[in-house]
Amino acid sequence: MSKIAVALLNFNGKTHLENYLPSVVQFSNDHEVIVIDNGSTDDSIEFLQSHFPYIRVIAYAKNYGFCGGYNKALQEIDSEFVVLLNTDVQVSKGWIEPILKLMESDESLAAVQPKILDLKRKTHFEYAGAAGGYLDILGYPFCRGRVFHTIEKDIQQYQETQDVFWASGASLFVRKSAYLEAGGLDEDFFAHMEEIDLCWRFWNLGYKVKVCPESVIYHLGGGTLDKSSPKKTYLNFRNGLTILLKNEDRSDLFWKFPIRLALDWLAIIQFTILSGLPHGLAIIRAHFDFMRSIPRQLKKRKSSIRISQSNPRYGGLVIWDYFIRQKKTYRKIKP
Template sequence: MNRPTLSVVIPTHNGRHLLPACLESLRRHRPEGLHLEVIVVDDASLDGSAEWLHAHAPDVRLIRLERNAGFCVAANAGIAAARGSIIQLLNNDAEVCEGWTEAGLAPFQDSSVGSVAPLVLIRSRPELVDSAGDCYAFFGWPSKRGHRQSADRWRLEPAGEVFGASASSAFYRAEALRKVGPFDPSYGSYYEDVDLAFRLRWAGYRCVFEPECRILHDVSATYDHGSPSLHRRMAKNAEALFWSNLPAGWLVAALIPHLGFLVVQFAWKVVKGRGRPFLLGKRDAIIELPRLLKLRAHRKQLARSAVAPLSFRLGLVPVGAAVDHIAQPIQAGAYVNP
């Protein structure tokens, strides 16, 4: 059997109501002649998702997990099963638009490109951007480029290199994922795609933003953003990113700005009544610090066999994005987990 050009991996948990629109968009906009496989990973859903797929989408490859293991594990199961040379991770609450494959696949003609970030629009308000790729400030601040800005502006933005791609709809070179490893399950959800973007950077791969590849996304409609456990996990994951991934020179330069950033974040969390989960998440990160520092050895190993000179594209984040991030950080998508 010929290897597919593109494998689309859709993790889902209790998302049967979201799957019809997602899968229909793939069928409607699939180009003639494209060898495409669609893989849905059912993460122990209790809403009949698997039965619905058997009845209504027999052409979809279904992987069923017996135990609800979370977004990272489900995504990794799909990545491991994918046969395409390019893998797109697509949220169950997303829809692809016309021309998405042609634009999303074109940058991979350059062998140094490891991932592609589409222009992701808010499905309920498509005149607004959800993400035009991810960026990372050197003092420990992941954020979405263009979040809630005018889509008309970003449609005119030229294609170009960005720090990373949002896992809601990112394209990845399968060979690059085999080299750096898939998502780190310890993240559970939130910032796992930023961690992967860092590892791809350590291996010398670039990420390209492609505005002609457009995706509609519901922006985490089914996450409970008031959940203390979610805010605790986000606080821990942010530290995991910072301590395990920054190059040594950046890490030293960022220590004092990072501390100042944490003070500002904590003050904001206290105002919002989320100070306790924030502190508990930071405590969790301190407990894990020895493990996080050991991960740096893996990053150095990737650098020794990098496909191109390393470029991390770290910097500052505009004030507007800063305020937006504190109030509403990077989100992975509509993936319901306990």
């Protein structure tokens, strides 16, 4: 068994492979690099065969989504640790070693993310993960370095390696045995917020999740779905409700869930005004599809194992902090 494999999931991403795979190959220090192809119809596989014939390709005939593609591939990857790496990521020298050393030193550590900076603006954090993710009392996510759409400049203010509630799927180092024990990524999500659900299950199983800012990567963002896409709005709202229903403590779920639903309906007005009617309709469709999925999600909840409820979750309401109290950064919200 190899120590670590870097696994990139590709779907019609030849341009990203051309631009960013060279940095992955250059700075992965002879660790295995694998491209998982999710039924691409462009020239991705031909490009890999021509330019990177030494890279292992796991090719599927159809698109299984982010979750299904990785779940299938990890059954075929024989390594102790796997990096789930987006194809629109540029890595830097020494990005693997600090995290590998950290995970080898602590068997309770199931997942770690590096510090994620914006490839288009390298002085700033990137939206999808920044310096580690948190979840508030109603299940709204935010990050060290990014709260809603306020993205901080990286001035080394978040350099501590520490526990976080969730680690970003843009570059997610996982212990394969813990990943399989937790059941992998939930394929009902298809894409978006699936890593938050997985990390919550890691914490429930008694594992830990950390960020290691000594490791740095640069993420383009929007490589799968741009933030202006109503489909992304749909997935975020549907999956956000699913995460809460699947994982929230039963005694809290009864009062938190109605409040979350009400706030989401207020968001329909906001999104319609600011982003357009298709986004408002996407939230409505997300709610209806979520309602239809409730029996299936409750079965998952019943079958999930909860060894521990101890985790670094934020006990406040980030919407209140951000919009009412005007606390726009992680440090102001949670010192």
